[in-house]
Structures are given as C-alpha cells and as structure tokens.
Amino acid sequence: MDTLLSVSHVSYSYHTLSGETPALSDITFSVKEGEFLSIVGPSGCGKSTLLSLLASLMEPESGTIILRGKPLAPHTANIGYMLQKDHLFEWRTVYRNIVLGLEIQKKMTPAYLHHVNQLMEAYGLWAFRNSRPSELSGGMRQRAALIRTLALDPELLLLDEPFSALDYQTRLTVCDDVRQIIRQEKKTAILVTHDLSEAISMADRVLVLSRRPATIHLDLPTIFEDQTLSPMNRRQAPEFQGYFNQIWKELNHHE
Template sequence: MGKIVDIKNISMNYHTLERETIAIKNLSFEVYKGEIVVIVGPSGCGKSTILSIISGLLTPSSGEVIVNGQPVNGTNKTIGYMFQKDHLFEWRNILNNVLIGLEIQNKLNEDTKASIEKLLEIYGLGEFKYHYPRQLSGGMRQRVALIRTLAIQPELLLLDEPFSALDYQTRLAVADDIGNILKKEEKTAIMVTHDIAEAISMADRIIVLSKRPAFVKSIHKIKLTLENERTPLSSREAPEFKDYFNTIWKELDVHVR
C-alpha cells in the first residue's frame, strides 16, 4: 500500500501586530493509498488549517508536505476539496454543476461527460441531472458536491466537516452514502470532523490532535467486529464502537471539569 501523503514536522504561526499565535507545532503523519483518515481535535486546534496546508492553499511556517512523492508548492490538480457548504451554483443545473471542474481544466468532452452522467446514475442522481440545486434536499446537494469533486478524478480527497450543515438524520444517511462512494471508487481521503461517532464510523484510522498548538496526540487504527460488510451505519453496531468513543473522548480533553 503506497504512501499518498507524508506530512513532516509542519508548524503554522499566525502573526498580528500584537503577538504571534502558534496554531500547529511539529505535526507529522502519513496517509496511505485507499485509506480514509479522519482528524479530530478540540475546537480551534487547527484541523481545517491542516487541510488547507495539504491542498496548497496555505504554506506552513516550517516543515514539509509531500503528496504523491512531490512537495506541495501551491494548489494541486490531483487533490479534490469538499467544503462544509456545497457551493453549488444556483443558476446551473446539477449536471452542469458537476461538470464545472472539467470545464476549468479543459478536460470536458463527450467521453468525460458520459462518465459523469454514469456516476450520477450510479449514485441515484441521474433523474435529477437537469434539476437546479434549489430543487434538491441538503443531503442530495452534498452528494452532488462529492460527485463534482470526483469528476476531476483526484488522487486525494480532502473533506472539511462535509455533513455539519445537515440535520442529524440526514447527516447519518449522507455520511453512509459518501463513505460507501469513497470505498467503491477506491479513493484516498482525509476528513476533518468534530463528531467522534462520525469519525469512528467512517475512518480506517483516526488522528487525535491536541489543543492549540496542535500536535498528533494519538492515532487509532479502527478495527470493528461486524457480521456483514462494514459501512458507516453498520460500524455503529460494532461492540468496539463505544470503547473507541470513550477513549477518544478522554484524549480530546475538552470535557468540563
């Protein structure tokens, strides 16, 4: 299993006129091909900052990020980024929203369009491809946002709390959908969430960060005993689920004393 991401001792300092704030300090971890790695940590510890550094949107104060054997230096076409909000264009129908990345990269042709239409069909959106975003539920919009991200065939997906804007029931269903899509498409993903249960349900490994300045406090390889195939929803039924939850909750050190 090849290494896709190698983060080596990155630190991130923010400067204002009054002071310097150290957000991340000497943080290192690796991500391997086909893995879903989920990052959890106390609020404000820099989880989203880490994704921005990996994507090349931010440059760390020190350290190095290597993706697919190449140092990150600016944005990278092999990385797809899915944000908290779906950022769909309301004046474009679903198909044209999904095709926008291919348009920007000048890769839109009959073959790529056909493959995207097939993806929409496979994941239950084919009959909605000529609808507009306002006609879709929040969960369906997030599925569209993921397929738009997959359309450019990224080697690495970054997901920044992609379900946080959804109500609880929809959130469970969409997490299950998206977790299954990522596995079926054999994608490598790094996801940030503040929801421990969500992290355990989706992750192959969970990285627990300390409070700011953030460093890697622990890494948990998630192994669950299940009768049937593992999905994000079925993961919650595993006997080990509550043990992982309790351990990670204690490590986060966010509870009120």
C-alpha cells in the first residue's frame, strides 16, 4: 500500500495573554492508503488538536504534514471530518442532510448524487430518505452522518470520538456498522477515542500519546489471525486482551 499521509516532526502550542501552552511535541507518523489508525491518550493530551491540524483547520508551528505527496493546505485537501455529534438538521430530511456538503461545495452533479443514492441503499437509509432525523435511531443518525461525510468522496476520514454520545449497546453496534462501511468503501481513516477497546477493535494500528505536550509513546499494529472479524468479534479474539494490556500499561507507565 502507498503512503497517503505523512506527519513529520509536528509541534503546536496555544498562545494566550497568560502565556504559551505546548500541546504537541515532535509528532511523526504515517498512514498508508486504506489503513485505519486509532489514536488514544490521556484526556487533554492534544488528540483533538492533532485532528484539527490534519483537517488543516490550524497550521503546525513546526514540522510538515504531507497528503498524497503534497503539503497539506486549507481548502485544497479533500478530507472528511466526522464529529462527536451528528449535527443533523431537523428541518431537513435525511436525504437533504446527507447532500448538504454537496450543496455547499456546489457539487450536486449526477455522479455525486448517484454515489449518495448508492450509499443510502447499501447501508439501509434509502427507505428513510424523506424522514426527519428525529425519526431515526442513534445508530442510524451516525450512519447518516458518515454517509454525509462520504458523499464528498474524501481521501482521508477523520473521526473525532463519533460514538461518544451513544449508549453502550448502540455504540458497539455502530462501531461494527462504521467499520464495515469504511472497509467496503476502501477509505483511509483516523479515529480519536478515549475507549481503548474501541481503538483496538476498529483499527489496524493504535498510536498511544503521552500527556501534554503529546509525544508518541507507542505505535502498535493490531494483527488478528482472522482478518475478517468485525470490531465486536475482535473483542472476543485471543489477541485482543494482549493488545489491551500493552496499551494500558503504556498509558499508566507515564502517569
């Protein structure tokens, strides 16, 4: 697989009248095309700051971020960002919510709309296209939010704790749904989460960050003998507990 994203020696600090707060320090990693990467670390360590840099919402103070061989620049990279809340608008139907990004970017072309229809049919939302978001379950709302993100055919998906607002049972089901969709659509994804089980069960690799200013303490491939396992089934696999213990030990070693 070719490298899609390269992050090299990236550092970032927040500046206020009261002083400087370092958030990230010398972050270096890469992501291959089609890979699913999870990022975990202590609360407030800079995970969301890193995602904002990858989304080109902010620029690093030092270091470089390269996407498909070119420096990341605002308004040029095709990156999808899925937030903690689904942000579906109640005054729009499910379909009109999903095509919102296409409307904003003036991409309501037959090709893009055909892609949206295919996604909605493939992932069980076509029958609800004229419904309002309040008529959907929490899991279906997150599926709609993901399809809205995929509608623009992004090169890279950034997922910022997208399941945190769901109850535990729904969260497990939606993890399976989202991982299946991302795998079937052959997308490259980076997930930030506080949930170690979620990180391990969904990802091909897990990055473990230190306390702020964050550095990378561990870059752990999660290799399961059965590559076809869903996130739910991965949690029951014999390899899972070993990865969990290794990450837990790493996080607590640097407390």
